[in-house]
Amino acid sequence: MTNSPFTPGIAPARLDAGTLSENFGDLHAPLDAHEALVAADRCYFCHDAPCITACPTSIDIPLFIRQIATGTPEAAARTIFDQNILGGMCARVCPTETLCEEACVREKAEGKPVLIGQLQRYATDTLMAAGTHPYSRAASTGRKVAVVGAGPAGLACAHRLAMHGHDVDILDAREKGGGLNEYGIAAYKSVDGFAEAEVNWLLQIGGIRLLTGRALGRDVTLDELRSDYDAVFLGMGLSGVNALRADGEDRSGVSDAVGFIADLRQAGDLSALPVGRNVAVIGGGMTAVDAAVQSKLLGAENVTIVYRRGRDAMPASRYEQDLAASKGVRIIFNAMPVAVLGNGAATALRCEYTRAEGRSLVGTGETFDIPADQVLKAIGQALDGAPDGLVLDGGKIAVTGAGQTSAEGVWAGGDCATGGDDLTVTAVAEGRDAAEDIHAMLTNAG
Amino acid sequence: MADLTSNFLGIKSPNPFWLASAPPTDKAYNVVRAFKAGWGGVVWKTLGEAGPPVVNVNGPRYGAIYGADRRLLGLNNIELITDRPLEVNLREIKEVKRDWPDRAMIVSLMVPCEENAWKSILPLVEDTGADGIELNFGCPHGMSERGMGSAVGQVPEYIEMVTRWCKQYTRMPVIVKLTPNITDIRYPARAAARGGADAVSLINTISSITSVDLGSFSPEPSIDGKGSHGGYCGPAVKPIALNMVAEISRDAETAGLPISGIGGVTTWRDAAEFMALGAGTVQVCTAAMTYGFKIVEEMKSGLSQYLDDSGQSLNDLIGRAVPNVTDWQYLNLNYVTKARIDQDACINCGRCYAACEDTSHQAISMSEDRVFEVIDEECVACNLCVNVCPVEGCITMEELAAGVVDQRTGKTVSDDYANWTTHPNNPGAAQAAE
Numbered sequence: 001m002t003n004s005p006f007t008p009g010i011a012p013a014r015l016d017a018g019t020l021s022e023n024f025g026d027l028h029a030p031l032d033a034h035e036a037l038v039a040a041d042r043c044y045f046c047h048d049a050p051c052i053t054a055c056p057t058s059i060d061i062p063l064f065i066r067q068i069a070t071g072t073p074e075a076a077a078r079t080i081f082d083q084n085i086l087g088g089m090c091a092r093v094c095p096t097e098t099l100c101e102e103a104c105v106r107e108k109a110e111g112k113p114v115l116i117g118q119l120q121r122y123a124t125d126t127l128m129a130a131g132t133h134p135y136s137r138a139a140s141t142g143r144k145v146a147v148v149g150a151g152p153a154g155l156a157c158a159h160r161l162a163m164h165g166h167d168v169d170i171l172d173a174r175e176k177g178g179g180l181n182e183y184g185i186a187a188y189k190s191v192d193g194f195a196e197a198e199v200n201w202l203l204q205i206g207g208i209r210l211l212t213g214r215a216l217g218r219d220v221t222l223d224e225l226r227s228d229y230d231a232v233f234l235g236m237g238l239s240g241v242n243a244l245r246a247d248g249e250d251r252s253g254v255s256d257a258v259g260f261i262a263d264l265r266q267a268g269d270l271s272a273l274p275v276g277r278n279v280a281v282i283g284g285g286m287t288a289v290d291a292a293v294q295s296k297l298l299g300a301e302n303v304t305i306v307y308r309r310g311r312d313a314m315p316a317s318r319y320e321q322d323l324a325a326s327k328g329v330r331i332i333f334n335a336m337p338v339a340v341l342g343n344g345a346a347t348a349l350r351c352e353y354t355r356a357e358g359r360s361l362v363g364t365g366e367t368f369d370i371p372a373d374q375v376l377k378a379i380g381q382a383l384d385g386a387p388d389g390l391v392l393d394g395g396k397i398a399v400t401g402a403g404q405t406s407a408e409g410v411w412a413g414g415d416c417a418t419g420g421d422d423l424t425v426t427a428v429a430e431g432r433d434a435a436e437d438i439h440a441m442l443t444n445a446g
Numbered sequence: 447m448a449d450l451t452s453n454f455l456g457i458k459s460p461n462p463f464w465l466a467s468a469p470p471t472d473k474a475y476n477v478v479r480a481f482k483a484g485w486g487g488v489v490w491k492t493l494g495e496a497g498p499p500v501v502n503v504n505g506p507r508y509g510a511i512y513g514a515d516r517r518l519l520g521l522n523n524i525e526l527i528t529d530r531p532l533e534v535n536l537r538e539i540k541e542v543k544r545d546w547p548d549r550a551m552i553v554s555l556m557v558p559c560e561e562n563a564w565k566s567i568l569p570l571v572e573d574t575g576a577d578g579i580e581l582n583f584g585c586p587h588g589m590s591e592r593g594m595g596s597a598v599g600q601v602p603e604y605i606e607m608v609t610r611w612c613k614q615y616t617r618m619p620v621i622v623k624l625t626p627n628i629t630d631i632r633y634p635a636r637a638a639a640r641g642g643a644d645a646v647s648l649i650n651t652i653s654s655i656t657s658v659d660l661g662s663f664s665p666e667p668s669i670d671g672k673g674s675h676g677g678y679c680g681p682a683v684k685p686i687a688l689n690m691v692a693e694i695s696r697d698a699e700t701a702g703l704p705i706s707g708i709g710g711v712t713t714w715r716d717a718a719e720f721m722a723l724g725a726g727t728v729q730v731c732t733a734a735m736t737y738g739f740k741i742v743e744e745m746k747s748g749l750s751q752y753l754d755d756s757g758q759s760l761n762d763l764i765g766r767a768v769p770n771v772t773d774w775q776y777l778n779l780n781y782v783t784k785a786r787i788d789q790d791a792c793i794n795c796g797r798c799y800a801a802c803e804d805t806s807h808q809a810i811s812m813s814e815d816r817v818f819e820v821i822d823e824e825c826v827a828c829n830l831c832v833n834v835c836p837v838e839g840c841i842t843m844e845e846l847a848a849g850v851v852d853q854r855t856g857k858t859v860s861d862d863y864a865n866w867t868t869h870p871n872n873p874g875a876a877q878a879a880e
Contacts (some may be wrong), residue, residue, distance in 0.1 A: 041514040044795045046795040047799050047812075048796055050794065
């Protein structure tokens, strides 16, 4: 170790390798068989259970928990995968505290929901550890579908289409499939290369070609896809990043949080990753929390999240806020950045307090500076390079029904499309439902 | 602190919590530990005839069933009577009784149905200074194949005969332990009474197979791939035991016969219920085998607090519920209740709805936003919703006052007592006197 948390500027190796490895281990250790049984015993097997309603993919949660409780986690995994083929990743990254576990009647009864997310991981890990794929393809239909984007929406869509006997080509601009699962999630939520392993496991169904390094607009056009395939599904996510529009945004040390997170996920050696001594993260979503916590885990001395609204308005859940606080991240509410200070490189972030005036925010005039040699922007992503000819709505591809775009034969889902929260689990639901719609169209037309 | 001192057949013990004849009372080491822990008495594990002792299997003796979180609800055993030499047991009984004179020391016995067998063992037991004997007519496994245990308890004539021999050949009080593996517990109890028994104790264990291994297809516990029925005990058998105790308490021929209650006693509350149905003492085994002897502290403090809070003495409690045990035909058909759901306590799980809608009377409605309400027009007050609700006290049964119209039947509730014996639908109904 050559550096420490107190080394000025942006520097790698602030912590020794052992500490880094410990910091980036599993956020929640997986339940062992005994813990899973104890946790499963707490499920009341509710009628028309609220947790199912709260799940964007409508997993039959009481059923899969009962299957765990009766010693058949593999059957439980089937129940999960039937609705959500990325149930393994969702078990790790879903904000369960605002979805199934918030709805759990045990949360209402005693403030301690059934550990649905961890039980889902127990079931899916058990089945996936066997190395076999539980689904097989229907007889080939001879139909071909192009899926743009190998993220959660695209993978879910492709798997469901393949299951119905269609041939699928997935095109992805990056080197690896997985999308945000691979590039956009905090490392401690998906350890041991799980995202990549999950993609490989999913592809075992057959009938899917994953074509990486192929970007829509750069390497192929939507018109070409529409003529070469019987249907097209767009699930390329939001690759653009919103600008800060603050003075000094171009100083060195200022970068996008998504890039920081992606670099961290792809890093072979965490001690080679540079991080600031004083890190300021701007934003209030999961990306902001992921970037801030990981900066702290890399050894930054001070990490501050600056969010322009109050705690209750913060998109990151209270659970995520508490996680950040527990790692030593400070969250400043009701403040917005006005300038990045420094002489070439950033040295501080100047912020101004805000107050709500009607539906908009205005500065109060009172400013303060926080030391910052690294500023990470996590103020939202935007659709980058939407194909011509598609109707947009609020910067996203407008869809109706099960993901139908304004162009015939073109569906869209996930973050790049309108509707639903920008969550992995929502993307999976949209990809799956679009696949069923495409399948219906292909079979009716056939 | 309520006085828990017990006097059962003249046998005094500092509290009514005895350990039943079973593995925990097989030798001095365990019994002394039990007495140190505070148990009021023990029934020493069943002694057999002099000579080479019985042998036990050398594989598993117990099987179990579990509730949530692996809570042991039922235990099954295939252990036989003591497998230690008679003289060793007698010597230890004598020593322990000498060292612990204030504790009840009952000795369980099981010898063949021959007068001489009983005649010869009784003086040996008497010589130990034990307070009484318990005749093991209950064990359903192993010994019953040799004509002992429940094989005796299933034949009232044998019970009466052996009890009479024992009363003839010893001055010690005789407690007859009954098997539940019969169709009507009153017959063996009456036989014991006719034979002169000072008391009965019940229940012994219930013949059972706890589970089958779905890989090897052997019953559990498995001995080299085969299993034999065992005796079932623990919390799961308590309702069966309570009913049998009550049947004896309220039977004209056995009313007043002292009872030592056994069967799933796990907490002070279980013990109090047995006592309310007529038991003078209770005997415990599975709870001690599950949690150790220390549980007696909770039993003593709980029973004491309950007696104090309710202003009862131990003797007030014994048999207090017996007058309320009756035949179905005498239950008041004019007692009308309806389920009531406390919406503040409800956690919206919907189990009441599923149970009522799928398996009962469609008397609970469910709204879009998961509010569950009782439909009085359909509710027959079956209580299933109360039973399946995970929140204690959330659903209760409310009695309809006289004069109120029962929305289900359209009839005005009467405060007159009326039962099946006089109901017009009963072909055998007695005509009301003019």
